[in-house]
Amino acid sequence: AQSVAQPEDQVNVAEGNPLTVKCTYSVSGNPYLFWYVQYPNRGLQFLLKYITGDNLVKGSYGFEAEFNKSQTSFHLKKPSALVSDSALYFCAAAGGATNKLIFGTGTLLAVQP
């Protein structure tokens, strides 16, 4: 069975510092991986995806993610955090013939001013 794990319920970081939100996956076949962000009372917003190619994927709002096949990881990163980045972040893998998303449990990112 395919699964996605986000080992940290919450990540705290000071504004201006680099941030990392961790994600590991277990899928059969080639992994197709996504990051979404969820703000209160709003829908999930797409940040970036890895389908194939370069292991470093760049996305919206200055976020990037590094795909590591040997460690089955797809960590989300940003060089300098903003207070406005505070939100709930979900890692997901696309699975099955229908491209349904399998989500992790989410990581709450709190950026302190």
Place this chain on the structure above:
Amino acid sequence: GAGVSQSPRYKVAKRGQDVALRCDPISGHVSLFWYQQALGQGPEFLTYFQNEAQLDKSGLPSDRFFAERPEGSVSTLKIQRTQQEDSAVYLCASSSRTSGFYNEQFFGPGTRLTVL
């Protein structure tokens, strides 16, 4: 609007009532997904439509859950005889699938269902 819309945004139902949740996908999007997000959890897949065809309903938790998309655009998720465990946020997402198989999905704001 340009995004996915859902209505109602909030729904309170008494146990045993039937509810209907509506999703308006982005115009022209072929694929439509429904997910259920329990409090403090990630979304979980319920069902998938390609145009009007329901190709995957493996995530529907019971036969009380029913979804349709009769004209390949608007979709309705119906829950019959609601139970307290049905309380969750129901998310709808659409995808174009015109430029690649693993296109990102665009999500609506969700409908928060509370069953008393």
